[in-house]
Amino acid sequence: MARVLSCIQPTGDVHLGNYLGALRNWVSGQRENDVFHGIVDLHALTVTETPGVLGDQTLSLAAMLFAVGLDPDVATIFVQSHLPQHSQLAWIMECTVSFGELSRMTQFKDKAAKRESDFVSAGLFTYPALQAADILLYDAQEVPVGDDQRQHIEITRDIAIRFNHRFGDTFVLPKAVTPKAGARVMDLQNPTAKMSKSADGEAGIIYVLDEPAAIERKFKRAVTDSGSEVVYDRAGKPGVANLLEILAAATASTPEATAKNYTQYGALKTAAGAAVVEMLAPIRRRYDELINDRGELTRLVRRGDERAEVVAAATLARAHAAIGVLPR
Numbered sequence: 001m002a003r004v005l006s007c008i009q010p011t012g013d014v015h016l017g018n019y020l021g022a023l024r025n026w027v028s029g030q031r032e033n034d035v036f037h038g039i040v041d042l043h044a045l046t047v048t049e050t051p052g053v054l055g056d057q058t059l060s061l062a063a064m065l066f067a068v069g070l071d072p073d074v075a076t077i078f079v080q081s082h083l084p085q086h087s088q089l090a091w092i093m094e095c096t097v098s099f100g101e102l103s104r105m106t107q108f109k110d111k112a113a114k115r116e117s118d119f120v121s122a123g124l125f126t127y128p129a130l131q132a133a134d135i136l137l138y139d140a141q142e143v144p145v146g147d148d149q150r151q152h153i154e155i156t157r158d159i160a161i162r163f164n165h166r167f168g169d170t171f172v173l174p175k176a177v178t179p180k181a182g183a184r185v186m187d188l189q190n191p192t193a194k195m196s197k198s199a200d201g202e203a204g205i206i207y208v209l210d211e212p213a214a215i216e217r218k219f220k221r222a223v224t225d226s227g228s229e230v231v232y233d234r235a236g237k238p239g240v241a242n243l244l245e246i247l248a249a250a251t252a253s254t255p256e257a258t259a260k261n262y263t264q265y266g267a268l269k270t271a272a273g274a275a276v277v278e279m280l281a282p283i284r285r286r287y288d289e290l291i292n293d294r295g296e297l298t299r300l301v302r303r304g305d306e307r308a309e310v311v312a313a314a315t316l317a318r319a320h321a322a323i324g325v326l327p328r
């Protein structure tokens, strides 16, 4: 069993693209490896500045992770800010990475450019050092990430190698792995773009907690393609292809087989909407239960925090000992 770490920022509501593309695989894979999932609220601080929202978003995301089916007895779900070891090791990471290395991070360059007229925090720049701490604290062997995060895993590896070289073997070298491919869900209003919280409008985004009526309406209004034949053709008919992929993912079928059951766009839209409503209903129910039972939810989070802290504290102690900081 490999130790696997995935982390997710508590920003924005969880949508169908997150669920079918990633979360559902986290659930189906939770018994294959020793999985840790961090809700990285400190990373969200690099862009969140409104008081009072981060905690609610963190709790809501925790409820969602349990609601989709992560089993608190199996998967370790923890909140980054609850474990002081993340901030503590992050400083050591900052002193192990160079200014030049951080300057080469493409995500920093992109984000800083996008926030041009906004406040660009030093945290946005040192973000990969905190991420390295997240990863190295758990002796993670594998970190499943999309292409946008590969550079951050590479720099984590470089930092670990440098630290181990300076102070002796301390950290496990992580490697980036490609997550098991989930469905690629596109925006219902703009089916050549991925469903994403940074889209222009909400009409093409299905949130996991949307009311059934809203889900059905969004599917009815989904953009389709010219012609009227239901065929699975990603390049030629991206709108129809997206509906077919979603319907197939919701009914454990394939888009090709699903296409054979429909002759009209209208019927396909209705069926996709109904299947998604049915798939999400139990998740919404479980989420509502948990979010209204603060005691139980807090207890579940604490359980994950405690399991995570045992590992994180041991690793930090190892790092301190390797450096030779004066024990208190």
Ligand code: TRP
Residues within 6 Å of the ligand: 005, 006, 007, 008, 009, 040, 043, 130, 131, 134, 135, 143, 145, 149, 152
């Ligand atoms: N930077 C990651 C993202 O934006 C989130 C993240 C923080 C992360 N710490 C991590 C991912 C550790 C994997 C491992 O998606």
